[in-house]
Amino acid sequence: MDVLVVDHPLAKARLSTMRDARTDSAAFRAALHELTVMLIYEATREAPVRTERIHTPVARTDAYRLANPPLLVPVLRAGLGMADQAHKLIPEAQMGFVGLARDEETLQPTPYMESLPDDLSDRPVFVLDPMLATGGSMEYTIRLLTGRGATDVTAICALAAPEGIKHLQDSGLPVRVVTASVDERLNDSGFIVPGLGDAGDRQYGAR
Numbered sequence: 001m002d003v004l005v006v007d008h009p010l011a012k013a014r015l016s017t018m019r020d021a022r023t024d025s026a027a028f029r030a031a032l033h034e035l036t037v038m039l040i041y042e043a044t045r046e047a048p049v050r051t052e053r054i055h056t057p058v059a060r061t062d063a064y065r066l067a068n069p070p071l072l073v074p075v076l077r078a079g080l081g082m083a084d085q086a087h088k089l090i091p092e093a094q095m096g097f098v099g100l101a102r103d104e105e106t107l108q109p110t111p112y113m114e115s116l117p118d119d120l121s122d123r124p125v126f127v128l129d130p131m132l133a134t135g136g137s138m139e140y141t142i143r144l145l146t147g148r149g150a151t152d153v154t155a156i157c158a159l160a161a162p163e164g165i166k167h168l169q170d171s172g173l174p175v176r177v178v179t180a181s182v183d184e185r186l187n188d189s190g191f192i193v194p195g196l197g198d199a200g201d202r203q204y205g206a207r
Ligand code: PRP
Pocket: 075, 076, 077, 078, 079, 100, 101, 102, 103, 107, 109, 129, 130, 131, 132, 133, 134, 135, 136, 137, 138, 164, 190, 198, 199, 200, 201
């Protein structure tokens, strides 16, 4: 499984703002927006393009567009904070939605909504979720997608735990991960260490 760590100084700076416990909700959301732009930019670096001929005011030239724009799938709640920025970068993309809440005791994802196209064969999918912790939520989401025929899934995460990466690797699912950091570990409560706390709570308040 490919894991791309976006190790750019600006990505590190935005992630540091998100990590800092003194950062308030508005500043946290702003930093996540900006980090999302960088993650999407890197995730699409190798995306196939199609060309067409256009006229500039001066001459004819080639114009480029994504040949097959990805379906964007934010995982609610926390992934909502990445959705608008991803959509601004790829305005032609469609968007689907998955709602999951991780049980604080068992750490298992509990689904509460999904809204996805029926047929995802031949369509790349970008799943947007700031956190890859145990990997249970991402695995659940990817299984929803592969059940609809998806074979090309990218998990876009602000940060990841090694346990979550291994979980996805062991699952054998067709996924690559794009993240700004693979942190040290999970603690006994299932939080990423050093991490940033709970990305949903930090954006929207505690549930
Ligand atoms: C968090 C996070 C991921 C999930 C990661 O969401 O946004 O979706 O947990 O954990 P996992 O890899 O161990 O499954 P949470 O369930 O807290 O919901 P929220 O986004 O509504 O805050």
